[in-house]
Amino acid sequence: MNLIKFILTILITIVPFSNVIAQPEIVVGEIELSKTKWGEMSIPIEISNNTDNLKFITIKIEINSHGATLSSNKNFHTNTYLIPFESKITYAKFNIPANFGQTDLKFTFYDVVDTLDEILPSQKFFEQPFFLKPRIPEKIYSYLNEKITLPPMVDNGSEFRSEFSRVLLFMVQEGKTTKEIAEIAKVDVEIVSKLLSLLVQSNYINNEQGEYSLNFPVITVDEAEVSRQLALETADYLSSAIKNDMPLYFNLRDSLVEEGLISADSNEFIDGGVITYNPYAVIGTFLLWYELGQNFITRDIPLIIYDNTNFCKAHIPYYMYAVQGGDVFNGSHFYSINFNNSSYQFQFGDSIPVFKCDDERYKRMRLRWATNNFYDKKFNPEIFTLDTNAIVPIVNAMGEKHHIYLTEVYNKLFKIADKFGHYKVTFGHRYWFWNLVATRTLEKLVEGGVLKRTGNGQFKMDGQKSQRAQ
Known part of the structure; x- marks a missing residue:
């Protein structure tokens, strides 16, 4: 009997203790x-x-x-x-x-x-x-038929991370009011107003007493198709001309070697002209963009697309555009120049690189340029020391002869833009068009065996400002 009482006492003691252990912390x-x-x-x-x-x-x-x-x-x-x-x-x-x-x-x-x-x-x-999984409003479908593309790196910013923020641009272009946009999208007017206010603050949209207008072009798929044909014609001309000028490229480089501006050793990586032994990088970066691209897009103004911004949250209102139609109507090149008090940096890629943009890296990027550490591993660039005094004589000799032709191309682009309701061709409009031209030109040069693509097509070049040719 005493044994039974002892066992019951133990069980009574254990049961509530077990309940305490089982309770989640x-x-x-x-x-x-x-x-x-x-x-x-x-x-x-x-x-x-x-x-x-x-x-x-x-x-x-x-x-x-x-x-x-x-x-x-x-x-x-x-x-x-x-x-x-x-x-x-x-x-x-x-x-x-x-x-x-x-x-x-x-x-x-x-x-x-x-x-x-x-x-x-x-x-x-x-x-x-x-x-x-909300239901897609019926009136929205017509805006979602074609992918809407923005300039390289702008996708990383907060303004255009959503489909509605891009669709909104075409609705504003059509003159729709805030209330009409909200009705089409089946959302609160407050959501539309907040998004429009954000775009106004970013200088992408103008607000005049409640009437919104865009500060950059939105290009429909119909306009993109016509402009693309002009871009392909321009690329045919340039690729043929560059092919014919490659002997000039090598002759000029040899002359600069004899003058001591370029090392005779192609492996001397600290030499500012050794990049000329990589014609793919020079033609892509300096002929197609530094010389011809700048001439076409901004004329005498330096083509500093990412001035006072960075690749993680790119804000480029002067070079902004939106294009319907997806990749076929967009170039794939990435081009950037950055300056500080004592040095400069060129970055070029024949595809748009991915940068690591977590919060900690972004804080550091606000204090300095994006360096090799911020590239996604797949896009790590080949790095060169650069002296533009060794580059400019070559690209000037190969590029200046085409300025008149490109002025004619610009006039044709303006006529196309005017036909589709643009009263001017902005820097952003020209930037979009030129990326198509440059991308196809470089591709044709590779396809024709004129140039050989090296590495992953990504390059970064650093130089001292005292060396920079004006």
């Missing part, structure tokens, strides 16, 4: 997304700390948005803390891109030592996925 309440909409969201979530320890919590919100023509991925973080046995409401903040398609959200909760530390998979204690 941190409990997450219901996450309610019934009123989810585009733009900034702040969702209340109740979190309870069932321990006698201070808890630091990080909420990671992963958003994968799959639009009809554009997809985007973005992570957001919300941090909070809970004192022992506390329950409180924390607001998880994130932004849902305005894409016409499915958006997947995943809330993951981490019990961390410090919210400033990197979160680890082992710290995860709860996650909740959501799948949102």
Whole structure:
């Protein structure tokens, strides 16, 4: 009998203790997304700390948005803390891109030592996925038939990460009001107004007493097709001319070697003219863009497309454009010049490179140019020391003879633009057209065996300003 009492006493003692052990240390309440909409969201979530320890919590919100023509991925973080046995409401903040398609959200909760530390998979204690698939408004379909393309690197900025922000441009071009745009997209007027205000602040759109107009061209697929034919004709002319001038290229380089401006050793990487032993890089960067591209786009103004901005959040209102029709109507070249007080840097790629644009890298990029460290590994460029005094004589001799021809091309482009309702051909319009010309010209030179593509087609050239030819 005493033995039975002893066993019962042990069981009674163990049962409530087991219940305490089974209770979760941190409990997450219901996450309610019934009123989810585009733009900034702040969702209340109740979190309870069932321990006698201070808890630091990080909420990671992963958003994968799959639009009809554009997809985007973005992570957001919300941090909070809970004192022992506390329950409180924390607001998880994130932004849902305005894409016409499915958006997947995943809330993951981490019990961390410090919210400033990197979160680890082992710290995860709860996650909740959501799948949102709103119906695409019928009147929007006509705007989604063709992909809308923007200049290189502008995609990285916050203004145009969504489909609606791009579709909006064509609606503004058509003269639609804020209310009409909201009705077509089946969204609140407030969402349209916020997006328009952002574009006004960025100097992409003008607002005159509530009437909006674009400060850059939007080019329809019909106009792009006509302009593309002119670009292909121009590329045929230039590729043929450059082919005929390649003996001149090599003769001029040999003369500069004899004068001591270029090293006779093609492997002497510290020499500012050794890049001339890579005709692909010189023709692509300096003939097609530094000489001919600048002449066509800005005339005597230096073609500094990314002036006072960077590749992670590029803001280039003077060189802005939007084009319907996808890749076939867009060039693939990337060209950039940057200056500081003592040096300069050229960057060129025959394809548009990807840069690592996480928050920490972006903070560092605001303080200096994008360096090799910021390129995605696949796009790491070949690096050269540069003295433009060794380059300019070659590209001037090969390029200046084509200035009159390119003036005629510009006049033809202006007539096309005028036919489609553009009263002027902006820098952005010319930049778009020239990228088509330069891309096809370089491709034809490779296809014809005139030039040999080297490496991954990405190049970065650094020089001292005292060496720079004016």
